[in-house]
Amino acid sequence: MKALRKFFDNIKPNIAEGGKFHAFRSLVDGFETFAFVPNQTSRVGCVNIHDAIDSKRIMSFVVIALVPALLFGMYNVGYQNYLAAGTLANATFCDLFLYGLLAVLPKIIVSYVVGLGIEFVVAQWKGEEIQEGFLVSGILIPMIVPVNTPLWMLAIAVAFSVILAKEIFGGTGMNIFNPALITRAFLFFSYPSVMTGDDNVWVAQNTIFGLGNNVPDTYTAATPLGEAALGTPLTDSFNAIIGLIPGAIGETSVIAIALGGILLLWTGVASWKTMLSVFVGGALTGLLFQSLGMSPLTWSDQLILGGFCFGAVFMATDPVTSARTECGKYIYGFLIGVVAVMVRVMNPGYPEGMMLAILLMNLFAPLIDYCFVQSNINKRAKRATIK
Amino acid sequence: MSKLFSNENKAVFSNPLNLNNPIAVQVLGICSALAVTSQLEPAIVMGLSVTIITAFSNVIISLIRKTIPNRIRIIVQLVVVAALVTIVAQILKAFAYDVSVQLSVYVGLIITNCILMGRLEAFAMQNGPWESFLDGIGNGLGYALILVIVGFIRELLGFGTLLGFQIVPDCVYNAGYMNNGMMTMPAMSLIIVGCVIWAHRSINKEEK
Numbered sequence: 001m002k003a004l005r006k007f008f009d010n011i012k013p014n015i016a017e018g019g020k021f022h023a024f025r026s027l028v029d030g031f032e033t034f035a036f037v038p039n040q041t042s043r044v045g046c047v048n049i050h051d052a053i054d055s056k057r058i059m060s061f062v063v064i065a066l067v068p069a070l071l072f073g074m075y076n077v078g079y080q081n082y083l084a085a086g087t088l089a090n091a092t093f094c095d096l097f098l099y100g101l102l103a104v105l106p107k108i109i110v111s112y113v114v115g116l117g118i119e120f121v122v123a124q125w126k127g128e129e130i131q132e133g134f135l136v137s138g139i140l141i142p143m144i145v146p147v148n149t150p151l152w153m154l155a156i157a158v159a160f161s162v163i164l165a166k167e168i169f170g171g172t173g174m175n176i177f178n179p180a181l182i183t184r185a186f187l188f189f190s191y192p193s194v195m196t197g198d199d200n201v202w203v204a205q206n207t208i209f210g211l212g213n214n215v216p217d218t219y220t221a222a223t224p225l226g227e228a229a230l231g232t233p234l235t236d237s238f239n240a241i242i243g244l245i246p247g248a249i250g251e252t253s254v255i256a257i258a259l260g261g262i263l264l265l266w267t268g269v270a271s272w273k274t275m276l277s278v279f280v281g282g283a284l285t286g287l288l289f290q291s292l293g294m295s296p297l298t299w300s301d302q303l304i305l306g307g308f309c310f311g312a313v314f315m316a317t318d319p320v321t322s323a324r325t326e327c328g329k330y331i332y333g334f335l336i337g338v339v340a341v342m343v344r345v346m347n348p349g350y351p352e353g354m355m356l357a358i359l360l361m362n363l364f365a366p367l368i369d370y371c372f373v374q375s376n377i378n379k380r381a382k383r384a385t386i387k
Numbered sequence: 388m389s390k391l392f393s394n395e396n397k398a399v400f401s402n403p404l405n406l407n408n409p410i411a412v413q414v415l416g417i418c419s420a421l422a423v424t425s426q427l428e429p430a431i432v433m434g435l436s437v438t439i440i441t442a443f444s445n446v447i448i449s450l451i452r453k454t455i456p457n458r459i460r461i462i463v464q465l466v467v468v469a470a471l472v473t474i475v476a477q478i479l480k481a482f483a484y485d486v487s488v489q490l491s492v493y494v495g496l497i498i499t500n501c502i503l504m505g506r507l508e509a510f511a512m513q514n515g516p517w518e519s520f521l522d523g524i525g526n527g528l529g530y531a532l533i534l535v536i537v538g539f540i541r542e543l544l545g546f547g548t549l550l551g552f553q554i555v556p557d558c559v560y561n562a563g564y565m566n567n568g569m570m571t572m573p574a575m576s577l578i579i580v581g582c583v584i585w586a587h588r589s590i591n592k593e594e595k
Contacts, residue, residue: 150563164578190569 008032029130055172058319059135061267065260066139066314072256073249074100077147078212080203080246084221085213099212103204104249107142110151114158115141122167133172133179133320134162140180140314143250144307144355145187146201149194157186177362178321181355188355196226196351202246221246225306225344229351233296240304251310261313270317273329278312279303281337295345302341311340311354316361323365325372332368336361391517400521403529410533410580411587415501419493420534421576427550429489430538432479434531436494440471441503442523448511449519455512464507465498472497502530537579545570 011028033056078096081103082088115134123130141158161182166175188195195201203221207214223246224234239245243253251257264270286299295302302308316322316336323332336357343353350356409415416437423433447467448455455463476494479487487494497503506526511519542548544567547555555564569575 152563153565186569189572189574190567191565192568193565 033129033132056132056135058269059132061269062136062264062314063139065263065269066136066143066250068256068259069250069253069310070104070139070143071097072243072253073143073251074104076100076243076245076247076252077103077204077249079244080147080221081205081212081215084203084215087213095211099204099208102208102211103147104142106151107145107149107154107249108139110154111141111158112138114155115162118159118162118167122171128171131172133166133175137162137179137183140250141183144180144184144248144310146195147204147249148201149187153187153191153194154183157183157190160186173320175320176366177359178315178318181315181359181362184355185359202248223247223306223351224301225351228295228297228301228305229344229348231296234298234301234305237301237304240301248307248310251307254304254309257309257313261309264313264317269319270313271319271322271329273326274317274322274333275312277330277333278316278337281334282308282312282341283337285338285341289341289345302344306344306352307354308340311358312337315354315358321362321365323368325369328365328368328372332361332365335364396518396521399518400525403522403525404532405529406591408529408533408587409502409505409526410530411584413502413505414584415505416530417577417580419496419500420530420537420580421573423490423493424534424538424541424576425545425571425573426489426542426548427535427538429486430534431531432483432486433490433493434527434534436475436479437497437500437502437530438524438527440468440475440497441506441527442520444468444471444503445506445511445519445523446516448507449514449516452512460512461504464504468498468503468507502526533580533583536583537576540579541570541576545575 008028075093075097077100078091078098079088079100081099082091082096112134115138119131119134141154145154161179165177165182166172166179169175184195202223203215204212205215206212224240228234234240236245240252241254243256245252261270261275265272265275282303283299286295286297286302289295290297290299297305312333316333323329336354338357339360340353340357343350343356347353403409406412410417410420419433419437424430444464444467448464451463472495475497476487479490479494506523510522514522539549542550543554547553547560547566555566567575
């Protein structure tokens with residue numbers, strides 16, 4: 001830690017105005033404030049309190065909360081590959097995990113390099129401090145795409161969402177939509193053949209550095225949700241909770257996501273109101289469709305399959321794009337659950353509705369807030385005029 | 388002759404192409420710009436149709452502007468535009484059937500194009516036929532220009548073709564490249580129109 005501090009202090013003169021590397025000032029500044037809490041206090045004479053938990057620290061909590069799901073996702077990538085090739089019995093835990101690590105790592109690197117690159121350029125150009133929002137988006141993005149997504153597509157989608165869903169609105173904290181979900185939506189609508197369906201999408205196909213197996217192109221593996229859209233009920237809900245099913249990299253394991261969710265709730269980064277109401281909304285709607293016989297899945301299957309848990313824990317609770325009034329959070333979360341299950345059941349073209357549901361409700365969050373704020377104002381106005 | 392091409396008349400013609408572009412600056416006629424630009428050919432045909440209709444309806448309204456009773460002027464304008472649109476639609480059906488099928492209702496909907504009514508109300512009702520003609524041509528071409536830009540981007544990235552000819556070579560596809568399906572959807576054309584407006588405004592920042 002001390003060596004790092006010294007390093008930053010040493011290079012500081014170089015990036016100051018007129019220094020050799022002035023062009024890289026936002027880069028250095030960004031990394032420095034990420035590593036160390038900046039030594040700023042509120043100005044004398046105002047009533048603000050400067051919390052040590054600034055937004056970079058909050059973002060770090062979210063990244064830490066994502067780690068269990070990410071690690072399990074890597075393991076599952078390896079597991080699915082060896083399972084597909086039928087060589088699961090000969091593989092050790094390390095084989096599976098290393099294979100998954102090598103398959104997932106390029107996606108994380110591409111996502112961070114492209115996204116942070118754009119952020120740094122924008123910060124430098126506007127002469128502002130680097131914004132921290134992409135720290136979380138950059139790790140979320142590789143976790144919500146299928147493992148076979150080509151890297152160039154990922155790069156285009158990340159660039160699209162950082163520029164058009166975030167920087168245009170004014171950067172971190174101003175965006176209406178969740179940038180990670182916009183990335184996925186862009187991929188989903190632009191290149192549907194590599195994002196959904198059962199054709200070579202969900203299981204890594206090739207050996208990497210001698211690890212893993214070459215799976216023949218004819219091998220197909222559908223997600224349980226994809227099968228449910230065709231009318232097959234879920235048979236193995238144990239594996240679905242553990243997460244050993246085909247799916248996007250980080251979304252399969254309910255247990256790993258729950259670990260992250262507990263950390264988020266414990267640190268107070270995510271709101272339990274939003275999280276809980278997403279599950280309630282999804283469960284009630286699932287129950288309705290189950291009793292109407294419209295879906296082969298039970299209400300609890302709806303909650304454990306696909307991106308439902310991942311979306312509820314990490315996406316719906318995004319403090320920037322979710323509703324901010326306390327009562328509004330209930331409505332916002334509840335409607336996400338309702339819409340997600342509705343899209344799944346009623347539109348066979350989209351077996352997974354979580355992405356669309358959250359994006360839709362992102363759009364309505366300001367309206368929900370407005371209604372609650374207005375009703376509060378009206379209530380108080382009435383109270384004031386009575387006497 | 389010199390009067391026909393005076394500086395004022397040149398400005399009437401060239402302003403809508405750039406600084407007063409109906410789509411990029413006035414943000415009119417967006418609906419058809421989103422609907423017909425998924426390929427270049429219908430975009431060009433649509434742009435030309437609107438140019439012709441705007442020009443001639445401008446001339447006709449300008450010729451009879453002094454006899455139109457003020458209270459029913461919108462109806463008169465609509466009758467003129469509708470007649471011209473019908474003629475253009477029939478010509479398209481006769482000589483460019485495939486394109487007219489692609490454009491489907493949007494040729495008919497030129498009647499409701501905001502650019503047309505805007506030019507008739509704002510320009511042709513106050514100016515002579517020659518100026519109105521230039522104004523109509525200018526606005527139509529300004530509209531067509533944006534349509535062609537958007538159509539070019541969308542067809543190239545969405546289908547890998549231009550005017551139906553394959554541009555992206557097969558070896559690129561074999562290397563893993565895929566056409567962007569979102570480019571063929573109207574949602575993406577809204578985003579592209581937005582980007583065109585963005586670029587246009589940052590180029591012409593000083594003019595404002």
